[in-house]
Amino acid sequence: MKEGPYKVFNQRSVIDADFSAGDNFISEEKFAELRGFTAFPGDVLVTTRGTIGRAAILPDNAEVGILHPCLLRVQVEKSKITSSYLCRLIQESHLLKTQLSLMSNSTTIEVIYSETMANLFIPVPPITEQGLIAAFLDDVIRKFGALTNDANESVRLLQERRSALISAAVTGKIDVRGWQPPASVQAPVLEAEAV
Template identity: 30%
Template structure:
């Protein structure tokens, strides 16, 4: 879509705004909004959450408050923004009356001001960057911006009729872009499901659809080819985990040294480098196994998705206590076949680790050792690995294309909003469609 610029511009004198249409007025934010500071209870005012998608009913994951007036009152049409730098982009116009956490700044329009326009303007990337630039540091990577600083941010604003025209245009255009993003995200989810199904079928049923089958006696495996064995993983591999040396001991940590990995690495298809390093002293005094490839790493703790996720280690390293390593016997078990088996067993491992007892929320090395896996001969394992590599490569290419499309659409959405709310384009005629 090609949209015209305004016929005349003036220098705003404000770096983040640049030239603005001559008929737009320039004032500090405090001229248009005042802070709403009234404290209320979420027993009387519906609790709301401030998210990157806007203001929504309180999320289940949000911290619940105790009795007392320890929330901020919000009225429909107020703009709310999280003041903390680690919650960037969490903001929006309140769709209803309610209450929000005290960490948020609540803005009440002082004059006639279109809530839709305020929503797009104050959520735009350049405004958000300006907002957090005004913040004051708490620690190096965490700071807050309060209303006392926020009120000094300069805004350029058209009359309310034009504000509504801009908001109407952006609501329509962003809805179209959001629908396209949703389609691509749905495709990404479908590709992930297809990948999961292809892997599961290959490592549990094999590649020959005519092969006689037998009951494996294992719920997550179901029937397997009759000529396959099914045995505990401990008969095919060495299993263990590591530790985290005392972070307060400088003798244990170095900018360069022996690679040390945490559970975040399981989000990678394969691990090829480390971000943290330990010293020889740490290796000798702490429980830190030296793991050389071929080896598989698997996340074993936590409530997030990483528990049960596995990846392939491609270089010699050590690990923390939240990772287990599996060193397969190469004469019996192909590492990538094992990796695909663990991917297929992901749901089973998570369910088993969520049972009652001391291991709740954790997979133990003993549980991994007792995990019964399919055991075709090594040659058949390698055939399955080759088949899956071909299939997964194609799926990965499709996924990468969809991910790029989402990124481009989001970039286009952000650029369109920015251009409209700071007057780089004139959308008034476009609203007449």
């Protein structure tokens, strides 16, 4: 339900990398109180509760909004590190995931704080290399995403065809009397010896 003009970005926004979805908004007055939590285009937003260490970059076309308490905002020093490289490092690197997990204040739910992010050891190659690394990872992730989508679509079609075949067999639309599986599928017949 929209209560005002300013969006509240939450964990779902980051996990889905979709900053247009969601219906949490706040009023002008509340935004004025919480202005320090404003998220800006190019900020790397990181999940901090439960599902920790998921990251996404706030796009240039995102609505003006603030962070939900379950998110951290990381603003990079552009002469040293790019947002895309840092985002990929947080999201995909075993090195950073391990550090985040070890430093999380976990009892029943893993939690990280801004101090956690400030104390991470981050490999920082030259800016040009960072761009190449991020572009390579984006390409690999896109290809794997396409393969996953193709596999899921194949599974869906096979399940649909299986259901249709079962339905046709049960309702008598196809005659399955006398059907035998191919020899390669049949279980071997064992002869019982008389005792």
